[in-house]
Amino acid sequence: GESVGLHLPTLSVQEGDNSIINCAYSNSASDYFIWYKQESGKGPQFIIDIRSNMDKRQGQRVTVLLNKTVKHLSLQIAATQPGDSAVYFCAENAADKLIFGTGTRLQVFP
Amino acid sequence: KAGVTQTPRYLIKTRGQQVTLSCSPISGHRSVSWYQQTPGQGLQFLFEYFSETQRNKGNFPGRFSGRQFSNSRSEMNVSTLELGDSALYLCASSLGIGASGNTIYFGEGSWLTVV
Numbered sequence: 001g002e003s004v005g006l007h008l009p010t011l012s013v014q015e016g017d018n019s020i021i022n023c024a025y026s027n028s029a030s031d032y033f034i035w036y037k038q039e040s041g042k043g044p045q046f047i048i049d050i051r052s053n054m055d056k057r058q059g060q061r062v063t064v065l066l067n068k069t070v071k072h073l074s075l076q077i078a079a080t081q082p083g084d085s086a087v088y089f090c091a092e093n094a095a096d097k098l099i100f101g102t103g104t105r106l107q108v109f110p
Numbered sequence: 111k112a113g114v115t116q117t118p119r120y121l122i123k124t125r126g127q128q129v130t131l132s133c134s135p136i137s138g139h140r141s142v143s144w145y146q147q148t149p150g151q152g153l154q155f156l157f158e159y160f161s162e163t164q165r166n167k168g169n170f171p172g173r174f175s176g177r178q179f180s181n182s183r184s185e186m187n188v189s190t191l192e193l194g195d196s197a198l199y200l201c202a203s204s205l206g207i208g209a210s211g212n213t214i215y216f217g218e219g220s221w222l223t224v225v
Contacts, residue, residue, distance in 0.1 A: 031210055032210045032211050034213075034214070041218075043200050043216035043217050044216045049213065095166075096166055096210060097143070097155040098143075098145075098153075103152065
């Protein structure tokens with residue numbers, strides 16, 4: 001399928017390992033953050049979100065950490081699987097619209 | 111429940127032409143927003159519609175426009191196409207307006223190539 005963002009930072013992990021994808025956001029007033037997964041040829045898929053009054057939120061195999069002091073967001077994926085291979089975007093709510101990061105490509109190898 | 115549906119999925123247009131893209135939101139969702147995705151600029155917000163009114167707008171020229179119908183379906187139009195308009199155009203829908211605490215779901219996108 002088609003691909004957007006051909007020259008993204010890439011994280012390569014072995015199947016079964018944990019993955020950590022990092023994101024720096026720009027607006028200290030942002031109050032809501034989301035992680036999206038985008039597979040080749042598809043639209044972004046919602047993974048998990050977090051409000052600014054929290055510093056951690058867990059989902060199924062995923063955890064999002066928010067550090068407002070340094071404006072940093074991370075996505076942790078436990079026991080990474082081949083199906084997790086995709087581009088991951090963080091997004092922040094700024095002025096009531098989503099501002100997306102540049103994305104990180106996650107490659108999972110056996 | 112059907113997701114966000116966009117048509118057409120792929121299209122090729124010539125410089126100077128205009129294009130209309132269509133989006134059907136998830137049933138019950140009243141907000142529709144549009145994004146442009148390119149390798150160079152990433153994902154950028156175009157505009158958001160809620161109850162047939164544009165509620166928010168990104169930093170794009172006036173050649174980019176949209177509208178929303180009473181059934182929440184939306185269209186976006188790009189006039190006088192330029193080569194740089196080649197992109198994946200993504201439609202997203204949500205229950206409420208804005209992006210704060212409002213889960214936004216994306217469609218598969220419309221791939222536009224301008225030649």
